[in-house]
Structures are given as C-alpha cells and as structure tokens.
Amino acid sequence: MKPSIKHLSEITGFSAATISNALNNKKGVSKKTIEIIQKAARECGYIDKAKMSSIKFVIYKKMGHIFSDNPFFQPLIQGVVTAGNAAGYETIVCNLVESDPEFERQREQILNDSNSGILLLATEMSEADVRVFEKALSPVVVVDGWFNNLKFDTVLMSNADSVVRLVNYLVENNHKQIGYLQSKFLIQNFYDRRNGYRSAMYDNDLEVRQEFLVDLFPTMDGAYKDMDLYLSGNPKLPTAFVADNDIIALGAMKAMQKYGIKIPDDVSIVGFDDLPFCTVSSPALTTVKVYQYEIGRVAVQKLIDISKNKALIHSKTEICTEFIERDTVKKLKK
Numbered sequence: 001m002k003p004s005i006k007h008l009s010e011i012t013g014f015s016a017a018t019i020s021n022a023l024n025n026k027k028g029v030s031k032k033t034i035e036i037i038q039k040a041a042r043e044c045g046y047i048d049k050a051k052m053s054s055i056k057f058v059i060y061k062k063m064g065h066i067f068s069d070n071p072f073f074q075p076l077i078q079g080v081v082t083a084g085n086a087a088g089y090e091t092i093v094c095n096l097v098e099s100d101p102e103f104e105r106q107r108e109q110i111l112n113d114s115n116s117g118i119l120l121l122a123t124e125m126s127e128a129d130v131r132v133f134e135k136a137l138s139p140v141v142v143v144d145g146w147f148n149n150l151k152f153d154t155v156l157m158s159n160a161d162s163v164v165r166l167v168n169y170l171v172e173n174n175h176k177q178i179g180y181l182q183s184k185f186l187i188q189n190f191y192d193r194r195n196g197y198r199s200a201m202y203d204n205d206l207e208v209r210q211e212f213l214v215d216l217f218p219t220m221d222g223a224y225k226d227m228d229l230y231l232s233g234n235p236k237l238p239t240a241f242v243a244d245n246d247i248i249a250l251g252a253m254k255a256m257q258k259y260g261i262k263i264p265d266d267v268s269i270v271g272f273d274d275l276p277f278c279t280v281s282s283p284a285l286t287t288v289k290v291y292q293y294e295i296g297r298v299a300v301q302k303l304i305d306i307s308k309n310k311a312l313i314h315s316k317t318e319i320c321t322e323f324i325e326r327d328t329v330k331k332l333k334k
Contacts, residue, residue, distance in 0.1 A: 003046045012040050023112070031108070038112065038137060052117040052138060052307035054090040055300065057081070058110060061097045062124040065185050068219045070247055072273055072292065073121075076143070079296025080119060087304055092116070111136045117303045119143050120152075124187055139306040143299045145188050151314050153306060155299040158318040159189050160196030162288045163242060165323055166270045167200035169286075170240045174332040175268065177238035179212030181248050184226070190244045193272065197242055212238045216248050223251025231259045237267055239332060246271035246278055246287055253281065253328075264330035274324050283327035295319050 005016050012019065014037060022029045022037040040046075057080045061067060077093060084091030096106055110118065114137035122130055122145030130147055133140050142154040170178050180197050183190050201208050214230055216223040243249035249271035253263055261267055263283060271278065274289035298317060 003044045005046075007044065008037065008040055008046055011044065012037055023114070034108070034112065035135070038135070042137070052089070052115065052303075054092065054116045055080075055084045055119060055303065056110060056113070056116045057084075057091065057093045057119045057121065059093065059095050059121045060123075060125050060129065061095065061099075062126070062129065063185055064097070064099075064124075065218050065222075066124050066183075066187060069221075070219075071275055072245075072290070073123075075292035076121075076296045079293035080143075080300055081296075083297040083300035087300065089117075089304075091300075107132070114138050117141075117307055119299050119303060121145075122147075123189065139303055141299050141303045141306065143295065146192075146316055147188070153302050153314050153316075155295055155302060155317045155319070156189070157290045157295060158320050159192035160199065161318075162272065162321040163193045163196030164200040164203075165321075166242050166272070166288060167197060167204070169323065169325075170242070170268065170270065170329065171200075171204050171206070173268070173329055174334050175238075175240040176206055177209070177212065177240070178206065179209070179214065179238035179241045181214050181216055181223075181227075181241050181243040181252050181269075183218040183244045183248060184215045185218055193244060209238075211235065212241075214241075214252075216252060218244070218248055220247050220251045220254075223248045224254045227252040227255035228258065231255055231261075237261070240268035240270070240329065243269065243271050246273045246275045246285060249285060249287070250277070250281055253285075264328050268329040270329060274322075278324075278326070286326045286328045287324050288321040289324050290321055291319050 005019050008019050009016050018029060019037050022034045081091045097103060117138050118136055118140045120133055120140055120142050122142045125145060127147045127149060130142060130150055140152055142152045144156050146154050146156055167178060198208055216226040249269055253269060256263060263269060271285050271287035274287045278285040278287055
C-alpha cells in the first residue's frame with residue numbers, strides 16, 4: 001500500500017497541511033522543510049518517479065552568450081516539442097535564467113514538480129549547476145552536456161570525434177600549422193572539442209602552438225571585434241583554423257576579410273554546427289552538421305523509457321555529426 005500524507009506526518013513531525021504545501025510547491029514553507037519532506041517522501045515511496053504526465057524542456061541560461069544570435073537551438077526545441085506531443089505528453093519549454101530575480105524560486109518549482117519529466121538543456125551549465133537536479137522529484141535527462149561525475153542519462157552530439165575529423169581533413173589537405181579559434185566562455189561542449197583538436201594534433205605529430213590559439217567572444221559581432229583586435233597586431237597566422245562553432249568562424253572570417261586575408265587562399269577555416277547561413281557566407285563554410293532535431297527526439301524517448309522503468313542503467317547517447325565540405329579549405333602543395 002502506498003504511504004499516505006498521514007504516514008509522512010508521523011515520520012517527519014510536520015502537519016499534513018505543511019506536507020501538502022511542501023509537495024505542491026506552495027509558498028510559506030522554508031527550503032529546509034521542503035527538502036526534509038521531499039527526502040522522506042522519496043524514501044518511503046510516497047513520490048513515484050515512474051509516473052509522468054508532462055515534459056518540461058528547461059533551457060538553462062547561465063550567461064546567455066551561447067544562445068545569443070544563434071539559430072542552433074530552434075531545431076532542437078522543435079524536436080523535443082514534436083516528439084513529446086506525438087507521445088501524448090504536454091510539452092512545455094521553460095527558460096531558467098540565473099540573472100532573473102525569480103531564478104531560485106523557479107528552479108525549486110521545476111525540481112519539486114513530480115508530474116513533469118525534465119529535459120535539461122545543459123549547454124551553459126557547470127557540473128555544480130547540473131548536480132542540483134539530482135534532487136528533482138521526476139526523471140531527468142540531460143541534453144547537450146556530459147559530466148563524468150554525475151549519474152544522469154545524457155543525449156548530445158559527438159564533439160571530440162567531430163573535431164578529430166575536421167583536423168584530419170585539414171591534414172589530408174597538407175596543412176601542418178593548424179590553429180584554434182576558441183570561445184572566451186568555456187562550456188563543456190567546447191572543452192570536449194578542444195580535447196578532440198589536441199588529440200588529433202598529437203596523433204598527426206603536429207605541434208599545438210600557443211600563438212595560434214585565439215580567444216574570441218562567442219557571438220558573431222563579438223568574434224569579429226576580437227579577431228579584428230588580434231589581427232591589428234599583425235600576428236603570424238597558421239595555414240588553417242578550427243573554430244569552436246560556426247558563429248565564431250564566421251565572425252573571424254569577416255575580420256580576416258577586412259584585413260585583406262583571402263579565405264581559403266591565405267588561411268583555411270572550418271566550423272562546427274552547419275548553421276543555415278554557412279551556405280550563404282562568402283566563401284561557403286566547411287563544417288560538421290549537427291542533427292539537433294534528432295537529439296531532441298532521442299532525448300524525449302529516453303525520458304519516456306526512464307519514466308516507464310525501461311531504462312535500467314544510465315547511458316550517454318552521442319548523435320553522430322556529418323562532415324560538410326564546402327569552400328573554405330585550400331589543398332596545399334606537399
């Protein structure tokens with residue numbers, strides 16, 4: 001028999017009214033009291049994580065810079081909403097913004113909602129940020145982020161392997177001096193991509209040269225301004241750059257063109273994401289295509305499986321990217 005609120009009252013010492021208010025996330029109950037009651041409710045089986053009536057897709061904005069002027073996330077949202085609705089779940093998109101004065105209250109509401117499964121967009125999140133969601137009363141699947149020390153099911157794109165493919169392509173085109181255009185704001189995906197870059201450089205017996213690692217702001221305008229400043233010092237340039245993403249690559253390309261640097265004749269460049277404007281940039285950007293819609297769809301199915309106790313172990317699902325060859329890489333003479 002499922003425990004009752006009366007039983008919870010007996011084991012916690014709180015009144016039935018307080019317990020009801022805490023479990024329904026009503027105001028007037030302290031955070032500590034809520035945590036005690038929720039812990040007891042989970043341990044005695046009053047809260048059943050297997051039951052889920054809706055899905056909340058939580059877009060967590062720590063800085064917001066990665067989301068700024070970036071169309072990457074729209075297909076991902078579409079994949080989540082379409083798959084969730086098709087499976088019969090009301091699917092709600094929630095923005096959780098750290099700078100919002102209501103941030104903590106909104107986060108607690110999400111954590112304490114035992115009826116809504118959580119898809120947590122962790123693009124800008126740290127391990128500490130994600131760890132808080134271990135307290136959630138409903139199932140959680142992390143999207144677009146992986147943290148080795150946390151036991152969450154995760155769905156994301158293949159980061160390191162994709163950059164290895166990009167570096168190898170440049171090497172196949174006889175490039176040996178390969179630099180990296182890196183975001184000033186380090187997120188887990190960028191960290192993994194840089195590991196892929198360093199791994200591929202090492203495997204090809206190529207040196208990672210500090211002067212070829214350029215820090216740029218991760219917006220189109222910000223990357224342009226930072227690259228403009230970098231180029232104003234007339235630095236020695238590599239024959240090719242890998243960029244953390246297309247936004248950074250395209251901003252850097254604009255700055256290089258300002259200084260008369262021809263792409264790909266003088267410098268080759270490759271991006272990551274295959275955003276819509278990669279095909280209309282001049283020249284069209286070589287990159288890797290990320291299947292955002294599929295990431296969203298697979299994440300929804302993973303959440304449903306967990307809610308129905310079909311997923312017995314935690315898993316990391318990487319959706320493979322596709323290499324897209326366009327016009328920003330020159331084949332050098334040996």
